[in-house]
Amino acid sequence: MPKLLLIATGGTIAGSAADTTDTSRYRAGALSAETLLHALPEASTLGHITAEQPFALDSKDMTPTHWLALAALLRERLASPEVDGVVITHGTDTLEESAFFLHLTLPRSKPVVLTAAMRPATARSADGPMNLLQALACAATQSAAGLGPLVVASDRIWRARDCSKRHTHAPDALGGVDAGPVGVAIGTHIRLDQAADGGAPCFAGTLPSALPRVDVLAAYAGAPADLIDASVANGAAGIVLALAGHGSVPDDWHPAIAAAVARSIPVVRASRVASGGVMPQANFDDAAHGTLACGRLTPWQARVTLMLALGCGIPAERLQGTLQRA
Structure with a gap:
């Protein structure tokens, strides 16, 4: 047995x-x-x-x-x-x-x-x-x-x-x-009903001793951009935005996002919509703004992935790929 x-x-x-x-x-x-x-x-x-x-x-x-x-x-x-x-x-x-x-x-x-x-x-x-x-x-x-x-x-x-x-x-x-x-x-x-995919876990190596703070911030009608500023000021190492639709960024959030990115704080676009995820470059020029897209992940999954990635020291240029593979 x-x-x-x-x-x-x-x-x-x-x-x-x-x-x-x-x-x-x-x-x-x-x-x-x-x-x-x-x-x-x-x-x-x-x-x-x-x-x-x-x-x-x-x-x-x-x-x-x-x-x-x-x-x-x-x-x-x-x-x-x-x-x-x-x-x-x-x-x-x-x-x-x-x-x-x-x-x-x-x-x-x-x-x-x-x-x-x-x-x-x-x-x-x-x-x-x-x-x-x-x-x-x-x-x-x-x-x-x-x-x-x-x-x-x-x-x-x-x-x-x-x-x-x-x-x-x-x-x-x-x-x-x-x-x-x-x-x-x-x-x-x-x-x-589904065969094993044989894939290894995304983070198969040594676990970090601690996980950094990553905040999830929800967008809603009239949500103030200073939510991002407050998250940065209080020590967030990364930010996940639970945005409307296919990761639509309110116009007045652009300066706060730019300020966070300028401080090397990863900003991930996700959606508050239950299904569909957010693909890179969809509705927003991620390359120009220095942001990342969550792919198929929910905001909560994107947060978990980003915490592990930062805790494991994955460099900034590999973060987008990590989110896509998670």
Whole structure:
């Protein structure tokens, strides 16, 4: 039987509430990894399972420091012959950011699967137990390794890079926008419909000891350009602009962008629109203004990529290529 490792970080999947019908007021991360497994006796048929709990967080409190610690722990565990696959429990609020960070940094030698829940474990019809059981089944499927980190929820399997939170409270809140699932879970039967791409993670080398500050600034009707000035003044090493449409830059933001670029602070154009991304030179002359385009990435993914790129010392002339490859 495969040797599976459960790494619990908290979240609603480990949440507890006094009222079994109230899914909005609960304490996230209240239950331990062992408690979650104890509620799933069926899991013992999937593999030999051990558990670790590096954090017990509401994922709104997850930080880049936690990402680095989690990635370092996972790299160490994945290198061990005592681990054949890993499942990570996480809160849904920032799962897409942690998942994308792991997509960029983890080797693809063994399955890594994230899962979560929208209802606390004490709720009627809690979604966490089945999500966790299916995630363990997916982690026991060796062919899942080459797809990179995956997200399993609501009977569907998504690549970490394609999964986001699309609804504020529905049980099937997690899913893709521009890409569909790569497989399905029917009970504990896993069917993967996409072959492994064989690609290595974008940041396969040594992890940086810390990640620099990169801010995401939203454009909206009448948004002041001094948002950029304030970000620079407060020490941002990079800026991602969540712009309207296909990365449309308000005219009165041009001087502030130019000032940031003149200080060698990378400025990335992204879009607040959920689908489509922003291509270089689209709607804006990136070459003339010294800006970068996020490609297919969301603003949050562009931020994660830029933080890693700057933390790893990637030179300015390679940043655009890095964003395109992420």
